[in-house]
Amino acid sequence: MTEQLDEALSREYEAGFVSDVESRTFEPGLDEDVIRRISAMKDEPQWMLDWRLKAFALWKKMPEPDWAHLQYNKMDFQAISYYSAPKSMDERPKSLDEVDPELLRTYEKLGIPLIEQQQLAGIAVDVVFDSVSVVTTFREKLLEQGVIFCPISDAIREHPELVKKYLGSVVSQKDNFFSTLNCAVFTDGSFVYIPKGTRCPMELSTYFRINELNTGQFERTLIIADEGSHVSYLEGCTAPQRDENQLHAAVVELICLDGAEIKYSTVQNWYPGDENGKGGIYNFVTKRGICHTNAKISWTQVETGSAVTWKYPSCILKGDNSIGEFYSVALTRGAQQADTGTKMIHLGKNTRSTIISKGISAGKSNNTYRGLVHMGKGATGARNFTQCDSLLIGDKCGAHTFPYVESRNPTAIVEHEATTSKVSDDQMFLCQQRGLDPEKAVSMIVNGFCKEVFKELPMEFAVEAGKLLEISLEGSIG
């Protein structure tokens, strides 16, 4: 059985192709001049450039962090290119008809046919290719209801009052090494504003693609849900298969005002590198949201890609009665490493948080859950429930759980449950005896393990996530 599964592992990473698109790419290197050029490419106002330069000055003084559970080659930040865009984007296309067909083909191959998507009501997509947003669908239609959904570079020019007020308000400029770097060099990403009392009529989604060699992707996402509004947002990501490691250092900030609700889902499938850990994306991401009174933020993530993942989508539960949720499936195989989890910072009264983390490790990979539940002095009557389940496939992989709790309020209640299990031979045999091949058998067992998280994803993405797991798991028993 083991050999069969090993054989099947030779299956290629499906999103691993390179698009033949002529690009304008900055030569590698990072200094003030590079930042000025990025800012100029984007036609940014002076205040934005000043903000970037301030971050750059901070970053230069910061040491690169050293994490206990991750091992990777330290990056040479002068060897990375900080901007790359298809030449066809020199003149921004005004509609899909003007978009380079090769770019459209790229997304079609990835299963995101943009033209079709536009006909398929219900999902609006912002498509980011290397450092630029290629197209944002349904932009006008959303605007009819006051919903702003556009590339962040447009928002900086068109809605400076919102950007100025909220950019860096949740993840400060000096938060951490990678987020600070992002502040200095971010290129594109999505901006969302949902007006008071509005339920966003569509799912919003952003699809990130790294194509160019030796470029980093530094996207920036800012979502503002005004009082009593509601939005569901999804991001997806892929990259070509390359022998070199590439850096992805994103920052996502969510602002959830009184009584608003943001549901943020991620299906992350960056190229994971090969069996021996050659190549793959370094995914160092800072995601954080702030909840005001009665607001709710729900993070759902399915992480199957990247060579190294370092990511802790977090909630600051500032307002009374606010709610934070974190549902995570992290799958590692081959030589992948994931260190992921969440921080729930309870500040307001009667705040609630739920953490459900499902870690699946196969091959010789390492999967770590790291979470912090902080109960502040004012968090009277606050509650947290955490459940961390690990599933091991084979016996060369590792699963680790680090739940940290800080409580400054004696009335706050923190509950934690953890389990570790294995895909058992008995389960595999049962499935195969009923006619399933070994791959289907593993993927069904793993899907069952992830059920609680998948049911949090928007319908169509839950199916996609299931399929993604199936592909990622092919031949994963070793």
Place this chain on the structure above:
Amino acid sequence: MLKITDLQVKVADKDIINGLNLHIKPGEVHAIMGPNGAGKSTLSYALTGRDGYQVTRGSASLDDQDLLDMEIDQRATAGLFLAFQYPVEIPGVSNMEFLKVAVDAQRLARGATKYSASEFLKLAKAACKQVNLPLSFLKRGVNEGFSGGEKKRNEIMQMIMLEPKLCILDESDSGLDIDALKIVADGINSQRDGKRSFLVITHYQRLLDYIKPDYVHVLADGKIVKSGGPELALELEAQGYSWLESYDRNAGDASE
């Protein structure tokens, strides 16, 4: 249907089955009895291809297809079904999902078309009712938190849905209350259509009151030491296995 010749099976470096012969014709029901540790489950695992049950000699074929040459799932789609002595749980995977994936896989492998969602639902509900499990069991995780008897009935439900050629039932009657025993037996009997064959492993003649076997075999020391008609089960029930000690060890070829 099933033809086993001179089968030898090694488990953890020990010969457990040693020169076993058995021939089951279409539509026949054979019962296998025998003391604990005799190798009954081992036989069922060797036939279905479980890892660690190494066939070191002999042959086994299903409708002239060499079973020993096939993967586990190929044997299943060829029509071999095993109702487990100890059914295992698959948390989070609903019975319905599990049945659908299994039935689809088998039908496709056999060149049949998949059932439509509504056809499938109808069949699953009927099978569920037939083994007297509430329909809510279709939504529950496979065997997740099921009682011992419910697990056994769930196995029969899978058997009904998968329409195998040869069903091996490994102690499907153990741990059942009197009503459940009748339900399981009825479930099995409903699948007897003159073509489908059964290999029923049991310790109790009681089950055989409901499922009339054509032959009863006694498995001891890795081979069939005695074969006979249904009356053999009655004798065993009355006298245990010790009276067989003096028996000719090669008597098992009787059913050939």
